[in-house]
Amino acid sequence: MTIRMIGRHIREGLKNMWRNGWMSFASVSAVAITLLILGAAMVVALNAEQLSTYVTGELEINVYLNQQVTDAQGQQVAREIDQLSGVKSVQYISKEEGFKRLKKMVGTQYASFMESVNSGNTLPVQLVVKAANPRETTKVAAEILSVPSVHNIQDGENVLGKLFSFLNAVRDVGLAFVIALIITAMFLISNTIRLAIFSRRREIEIMKLVGATNWFIRWPFVWEGILIGVLGAAIPFAIIAYGYQFLYHYSGGAFVALSFPLMKAGLVAHKIGGILFGIGIIIGLWGGIMSVRRFLRI
Amino acid sequence: MIEMSDVWKEYPNKTMALSGVSIKVNKGEFLYIVGPSGAGKSTFIKLMYREERPTKGHIFVNGFNIDRLKERKVPYLRRNIGVIFQDFKLLPRMSTYENVAFALEVINTPARHVKRRVHDALEWVGLLDKAKMFPNQLSGGEQQRIAIARAIVNNPAVIIADEPTGNLDPETSWGIMKVFQRINERGTTIVMATHNKDIVNTIRRRVVAIEHGRIVRDENKGLYGYDD
Ligand SMILES: Nc1ncnc2c1ncn2[C@@H]1O[C@H](COP(=O)(O)OP(=O)(O)OP(=O)(O)O)[C@@H](O)[C@H]1O
Numbered sequence A: 001m002t003i004r005m006i007g008r009h010i011r012e013g014l015k016n017m018w019r020n021g022w023m024s025f026a027s028v029s030a031v032a033i034t035l036l037i038l039g040a041a042m043v044v045a046l047n048a049e050q051l052s053t054y055v056t057g058e059l060e061i062n063v064y065l066n067q068q069v070t071d072a073q074g075q076q077v078a079r080e081i082d083q084l085s086g087v088k089s090v091q092y093i094s095k096e097e098g099f100k101r102l103k104k105m106v107g108t109q110y111a112s113f114m115e116s117v118n119s120g121n122t123l124p125v126q127l128v129v130k131a132a133n134p135r136e137t138t139k140v141a142a143e144i145l146s147v148p149s150v151h152n153i154q155d156g157e158n159v160l161g162k163l164f165s166f167l168n169a170v171r172d173v174g175l176a177f178v179i180a181l182i183i184t185a186m187f188l189i190s191n192t193i194r195l196a197i198f199s200r201r202r203e204i205e206i207m208k209l210v211g212a213t214n215w216f217i218r219w220p221f222v223w224e225g226i227l228i229g230v231l232g233a234a235i236p237f238a239i240i241a242y243g244y245q246f247l248y249h250y251s252g253g254a255f256v257a258l259s260f261p262l263m264k265a266g267l268v269a270h271k272i273g274g275i276l277f278g279i280g281i282i283i284g285l286w287g288g289i290m291s292v293r294r295f296l297r298i
Numbered sequence B: 001m002i003e004m005s006d007v008w009k010e011y012p013n014k015t016m017a018l019s020g021v022s023i024k025v026n027k028g029e030f031l032y033i034v035g036p037s038g039a040g041k042s043t044f045i046k047l048m049y050r051e052e053r054p055t056k057g058h059i060f061v062n063g064f065n066i067d068r069l070k071e072r073k074v075p076y077l078r079r080n081i082g083v084i085f086q087d088f089k090l091l092p093r094m095s096t097y098e099n100v101a102f103a104l105e106v107i108n109t110p111a112r113h114v115k116r117r118v119h120d121a122l123e124w125v126g127l128l129d130k131a132k133m134f135p136n137q138l139s140g141g142e143q144q145r146i147a148i149a150r151a152i153v154n155n156p157a158v159i160i161a162d163e164p165t166g167n168l169d170p171e172t173s174w175g176i177m178k179v180f181q182r183i184n185e186r187g188t189t190i191v192m193a194t195h196n197k198d199i200v201n202t203i204r205r206r207v208v209a210i211e212h213g214r215i216v217r218d219e220n221k222g223l224y225g226y227d228d
């Protein structure tokens, strides 16, 4: 197949789209909406993944010792925990220190109340432990829990686990939704191309009569599908790439509430571009081939 | 050039359109197919360009074994045959020139050849001055001449025409026949199904009469032989 022939087929494919403008518009929109949802979901997923690696890097285990453990005894326990395999560092927070932090957290509003309870500081000694390997935080936490005089621990994994199972559920529902939309888009495309085939039936008849090969007759319709797919991918790609870039700069590259770094705009465009265009082309190609096989009886 | 031996054609609805037809047509011959309505003339013609397949029998056209021709080889057979119909089958949105060029473009003829060959074909049918006009601006006879130009532009060995003058008044029909005669004179075989008694009886050529799906008469310089 020569370049000239491919050029001709693409031109005829574009002509098909132009002639059935409204149907083509509907098909392109269907693909675009599908891929816009998919692309937006991917942006969230990519950042969630980024978040998870970021957060696991920062993951700490808060260890609270029994209340009656004194500061001196606490130092001893801290050293003990530091010896455990898999522990990277132990930060010691004395009762006094813990109280100061609490006071700071509570704020000036309740300062007088805090003063009144100062004398009977009942806070336990707190240790902040980091695992050598953040992914083994839970395992390390379990080991720490078996150390005597450790009262309880918070390993942060819980909150993260809940966040991720929520994100996974969102992803599954979104995926089912996107698959349903993809199927709808495919049928819309195949219907659009069926119309194009119908409006060109006289040309097709003459082409067959004068000896055009079957593929020569088919290609423009297959290209019509591909073009709808590409156009349907280009629109959401542009929206997401530019929209994300805008948000990225607007927010200064960090997620507002949690202040963790967002994925770089260029990288996001790079990661979603291939998938959006790939899926767009596959949807269009499928619609084109379906129509040609079912409606182009040659 | 064309050879059929014991060809049968039964349509899916069990209509037996042809029953044991055998014929041989030499290169450069001019052949009329005559016979009453429903006799099987159009079926005979459709078999030659492989629009229909024979139920039984063998057909050769210009070296192609049609009854065994693979589906994807059909286009290459068609490039050797020019087909013309009663209803012209032109593309209304294309000019005279574009209608003829279309036949070359869809078989991927190099662009540098298209212009000259369309020009030559239009000259043959005497339509050069109407090259830019559209079918709805032309008379029936002129439209049929576009169709003829389209059929000959690829220099086919055979022209097959199914009632080419069926939609035209007598005057115009003679003009079309002049074109056919000139094409035949340059060595192109012509097979033409027709109900036009005057033409068959005036431009005397080989006449093959089909009735009830059988060849009942085959004579050189024959007469039409029916009253209508
Ligand atoms: N596609 C088809 N399916 C079923 N029967 C058909 C088909 N085409 C033709 N026939 C039948 O086959 C027979 C021969 O038809 P054909 O068209 O060959 O006749 P014809 O000689 O060309 O007639 P006319 O002079 O009216 O054009 C007729 O009985 C017709 O009804």
Ligand SMILES: [Mg+2]
Pocket (backbone or CB within 6 Å): B041, B042, B043, B162
């Ligand atoms: Mg007929």
